Amino acid sequence: MESLAQLEALCERLYNSQDATERAHAENTLKCFSVNSDYISQCQYILDNALTPYALMLASSSLLKQVTAHGLSLQLRLDIRNYLITYLATRGPDLPSFITTSLIQLFCRITKFGWFDDDRFREALKDSMNFLNQVTCYQFSQHTLLNLSHNMITFP
Structure with a gap:
């Protein structure tokens, strides 16, 4: 390219x-x-x-x-996870909802796959709630994040 x-x-x-x-x-x-x-x-x-x-x-x-x-690698997955938290906090409110949903799905997937690999993945809910509380984020993001998190963890 x-x-x-x-x-x-x-x-x-x-x-x-x-x-x-x-x-x-x-x-x-x-x-x-x-x-x-x-x-x-x-x-x-x-x-x-x-x-x-x-x-x-x-x-x-x-x-x-x-x-x-x-x-x-574990470090690469953690880097992507941390990048997503920062990205969603800074850019999330300005993105189209389908992009936000896709990024939240990615965050949930990486969290699910890393759950047993490192304790930092288990802090996903706390980390995501921290950034949602720090920014004036619309309710859609909060609802979408919680809903997708539940579905990704509950279902295979």
Whole structure:
């Protein structure tokens, strides 16, 4: 990818194109973000700098696939978890609800998978409530966070 603008254009084609060939090309080009752990830092860069919700959705869904499919190191999972807490606290209220929901799902998934690996993952509810209390966050985020947390922990 040469620029963030090109990536955002590809993401828009991935999610909006009516042409199956164009959509398949975009999917194949962007697949690297969800299958190669070397792209995790690029996903964070996209979250920090992208202007379109399509690029944000690509980054969030790619991180979710990475966390689910790959045996990421404990430190990397903790880094992603901590990044998400900070990101949701600072950017969450300004994001479209479907992006917030996707990021909260990622936070819940990484918490669930790390629950028995390190005690810091067990502090998820306390940490998330701390950031929700610090920012003027809308009720949707609080409700979504608690609901997804419950579902991720309860169901396989």
